[in-house]
Amino acid sequence: MAKKKPLDQTTQEKTGVTSYDVARRAGVSQSAVSRAFRKGASVAPATRARIVEAAQALGYEPNAIAQGLITKRSNLVAIIISNLTNLYYPEVLAELTQRLSQHGVRVLLFSLAAESDVEEVLGQVWRYRVDGAVVAARLSTDQLVAFSNRGVPLVLYNRVGEGVPVASVCCDSDLGERALVDGLVQAGHRCFGIIGGPADSYVGEERANAAINRLAHHGIQAQFVRGRFDYESGGAGLRTLMDLTDGKLDALICVNDLMAIGAMDTARNIIGKKVPNELSITGFDGVSPATWEAYQLTTIRQPVRRMTQAAVAMLLERIESPDISPEQRLFAGELLSGRSARLL
């Protein structure tokens, strides 16, 4: 009672239907099958029809692995992202994935625990011979050079190459924080606090510095504490800042929305400060909870669709023509005037 699979010629075949199988069934050569599946190849319509029919009957799908080996095009793009749990990135990821899919490119996902954990995954990125990568994590100069040496096109998302020119898509931190700071200052706030991100976060530092610099421009020095981009850090940061300022804090700038939201909740429910009457709070990103009734956060919304669109376009361009020079695309965020801060 040997369990040989029957030579069932009508439907499937467990595994490994190859172009040869299809060729045999359609009475053509393997080359013909290959051509029938490529776009502008020279195949007689009748032949192609027979091949497609045979392929369908056998459940044949070209082996992308084998294709990749011979064409040196895996049609794979690596997406390296640090904190998927940060509310902002899922949206980016979904957008990127869907856009890339539309262009026939598949996504190899690498999710990092911390922003600086890139090294561990790079080996895998090389091994899979990805055609390109979108990275929203911190890359060292060496790592950037490695991409370039290996000829893997790279687009950085919300960070720029430090020291090395690299293609990148960013939301302008300076512009964004300036709008917030100016608005707050003009509305009469004087005692500022800033909740930044972890020291290894690029955007965290960018935004915090932008805010600090703009405040300095107004002759104001702010208190600064670090958070971890999450809800809890917001509340904790606020409490620390209240202590540091003897409760006089009247403007809180958080480098992302999640911390701003945490701070709002703490201000209202724990500390008992009225937002925005006694304390103005601002965020950054424009994640969906920011617009919820309970928060109505004043923040800078990143133009995610345009940014992902740009990132994908830039990456695909560079996959087609690897020698295109680096370009930085800086998008202005939109000031969302919510009810968490008194502005202007």
Place this chain on the structure above:
Amino acid sequence: MAKKKPLDQTTQEKTGVTSYDVARRAGVSQSAVSRAFRKGASVAPATRARIVEAAQALGYEPNAIAQGLITKRSNLVAIIISNLTNLYYPEVLAELTQRLSQHGVRVLLFSLAAESDVEEVLGQVWRYRVDGAVVAARLSTDQLVAFSNRGVPLVLYNRVGEGVPVASVCCDSDLGERALVDGLVQAGHRCFGIIGGPADSYVGEERANAAINRLAHHGIQAQFVRGRFDYESGGAGLRTLMDLTDGKLDALICVNDLMAIGAMDTARNIIGKKVPNELSITGFDGVSPATWEAYQLTTIRQPVRRMTQAAVAMLLERIESPDISPEQRLFAGELLSGRSARLL
């Protein structure tokens, strides 16, 4: 002025360092290089050292594509997820990805616009010869059969095979909704409304039916409307239900947290109903915003870590031994008694 790349023998080489290159440099055969990179192969320690050194000098990384072709193991797992923007799935995705990574498996991500859009991506799943798949989207019987025919191990996440036995990991809807319904009923609620999910959503239907059935058990018939799992649907659903019940609604069961949160905001800020005094609202999932101060949602928290752990374990098992029979693992969620509902 031909741009031949120099035969720089010390560091990198733009692209395509092969095992032959390493072999030549180390003065051994290609076979030896292959062995040096596999776990329990028979290589003299000294030889391996020389090979590793040569590989490092050349920046060699084994070509996973070529490995996949010959070994018929891509070390790729497809993750098919419907709505990444739904707050709940990002967490699941991050967990799955990191766990799989730890086992040397890479993630090929497929993000769907709607839960029933699977068909379009299946072709790609087959082409990449993935070793397995985790699916959180609706699969038809034919599609389930296709996985089985192609010998691709499959684990469903939060849904079961309809008609076909398939390995799956779920959070128990019946148990969860029962706890909520019983609690609400015993606390004296009488006029129930339910906000379900889109008709093509598995979990949406599951949970809604669970709630409806349990209410029927108590002799209560509830009003039912559909939402789209998002914040806006929550508010809209609540308004519809208020109309349907002439404003007498005193218990609202939402099949996910996001809609519950939307409903809470609408109840408090638009309709002017006190939550939970005049209206109790429950959710499902236990996403992070549910625990925020402003909401303190009464909901069922899915044990995400245990569930993803189980999913990964089951999948890897089945990749090793494809003939393991289907198993369903049903996890009880934890009742999170927040302040959005009067229970017991």
Place this chain on the structure above:
DNA sequence: TTGGTCTTTGACTTCGCAGTCATTTAGGCT
């Protein structure tokens, strides 16, 4: 030293497909 066993090693083949090239066939024109 010889024979035997166990370990290391390299030559060669294979995986599934794309592309090159030579050959065949069809089509158009006189």
Place this chain on the structure above:
DNA sequence: AGCCTAAATGACTGCGAAGTCAAAGACCAA
């Protein structure tokens, strides 16, 4: 019918690594 061009087709090779097998060393005992 004859000739020429263009389209269609098949034989064959190679992408990069793994595994098979046989040959070569290493090591030990007699």
